[in-house]
Amino acid sequence: MSWSNQNNGGPWKSNPGPWGNGPSRPSGGSPDLEDVLRRGKERLKRWLPGGGIGGPAGLGLLALAAIAVWLLTGFYTVQPNEVGINQIFGRYTGKTDPGLRYNFPGPVGSVTVLPVTNRNSIDIGAVTRDESPRAGGLQLALDKPEESLMLTGDENIADVKFRVVWQIDPSRPEEFAFNLRNPQETVKAVAESAMREVIGKKNLSDILTTDRKVIEPAVQDLIQGVLNGYKAGVLILQVQLLSVDPPDQVIAAYRDVTSAQQDLQRQRNEADAYANSVVPGARGAAAQILQEAEGYKTQAVQEAQGQASRFAQVYAQYKNAPNVTRERIYLETMETVLGGAQKVIIDGKGPGVVPYLPLGSLDAPKAQTGGEK
Template sequence: MPWSNDGKGGGSWKPDNPGPWGQPPRPNPVDFEDWLRRAQARLRSWLPGGGLGGRALLALGLLGVLLWLLSGFYTVGPNEVGLNMIFGRYTGKTSSGLNYNLPYPVGSVEKLAVTDRNTINIGFVSRMDDRTGEEATFDLPEESLMLTGDQNIADVKFVVIWQIDPSHPEDYAFNVADPDDTVKAVAESAMRAVIGRSLIQNILTADRKVIEPAVQDGMQKILDNYKAGVLVLQVQLQSVDPPQEVISAFRDVTAAQQDRDRMRNEAETYANNVVPVARGQAAALVQQAEGYRLQTIDEATGQASRFAQVEAQYKNAPAVTRERIYLETMEKILGGSDKVIVDPGSGQGVLPYLPLPQLAPSNADGASK
């Protein structure tokens, strides 16, 4: 199988002498020096003057350098930030649009989608069910079961929404090896810390809206300390339940708490209706007592003033004043009692044993008839 050279820098193997087993023999290795001579001859034919001068080599070198420098232009998308590196060292970041950095192998560019939102599920996972072919949710008890502050167990499932911090994308690129696992571990740790400080009853009822911002703040502080370049946008509780084995008992407790709250609200409503009425009655009694006090004071003041006037008149005419005082006193004493007046000059005596006061009304009725 001889080598055929057509004079054009190429050749071919012709299987004229096959091997003993009907296969073509292994070709001889290519003569590299001969191939290099042919390439030089072809290059001389292309260059003016038929040779490689110093200027031609310089022009080729400059053209190569220029093409290499032009390859350093790159574009950054509207949702991205570019990180420029020179020999693997970070030198700065670029915004969206056309930018430039020294090309490979001197420089390199890493583009990060800083506005894309990422979601991590903790306590459950969503994947396609092989039997039904639909997306299904599967629980992960090793992630969701957490110990509360009163030594109970809560089944907590939640979702964390995060993105790359646009102000520090270099921290995300160079300080975090596996961002998803890091954010998930920090989220689980922050949630367990918050649940560990809370009571089971509060977690199941009133504190659910308090847990989300507390976990978000805790995660952000930890990630900032790590300089992870991650911005936590939201923490959403999907479900907070007791373990499946005791969920019925907890539901009974929750129902009892709801009844307690209802009865408390009814009692407060009754108190709100009764207390104002009682306060009004108390105010009325106070006003009546105040009026009685003022009336008594005024009467006592008037009597004192009258006594002073009588005293002044008594000094001027004692006999007349005594007679007047006697008559007024007798009037007060005898004015409201039954009286029988007997005229001694009528010539008729009165038996002393007759009950004159008791007979007076009957006599008066007989007279009227």
């Protein structure tokens, strides 16, 4: 069907309707489609030099317009939690911060936008999944014994379930974009290997009791070191032990062992408390005995020194007057010996035994009187 205007009308003039006349355009109505297309074609011919779109100038303008539209597609937006990785012909040219950015569009350039602040977590030894809404949206953990069972340093088996929290390193996102094909699986494999290495150097009893807080930072440092060696561009934020238990077959026996260890620790604490209450008293008594011994020692030494000095003085007087000194010593000795004994005086010069003088009886009332006073 020709769209030219050589038949003095549109296609409706050459193809009348079933009643012999084509559809007529009412006066004052909108123009039909044929008129709109014809007028647009005439305007385009007048605007384009060279007589139409098929001319060289028209093709050049269309090419420039296509290039302009293609260049405008190179604008892209980086969100606050993202970093843009720019490439030109597959070569890394730099990274961009959040905002409206530009890079050559494809196939010349490409942009990879990475969420560098988003935190990702991987559960190893168990898979956590959401339960159906009928169950209240609860989370169920499915055990994966091929990941959780690990050999300890004392040749026992421990069931270790843990979680690794990681994110893309904001300072090296290009390493994450170019050096890792499957980041989730890579981090998981490295984390499982690191945990097996750390668990393999420790005894099961320590793992179950005291070393849990030591294992987490050790595994985190080991994972980070391995990933840095791979230039993975991954930052390990936390390693969290979810559960550390013996295998199900021997868990009852190990619970008894754990209970016994707790009883042992409790008894040790009680013994330490008793020692803390008894030892200070014993030390105080020992210090008292030592002080009394020191006092007795000082007293004995001083008394011995005093007696030696008295003996030296008596000896000096004895050399000056031996008879008088001997008599005085004798009297003092007799006074000391007989001073507290009962005395009976007998006159042996008379013709017979005279009545004795009961000095002891005479002294008793005086002593009793003195006691009453």
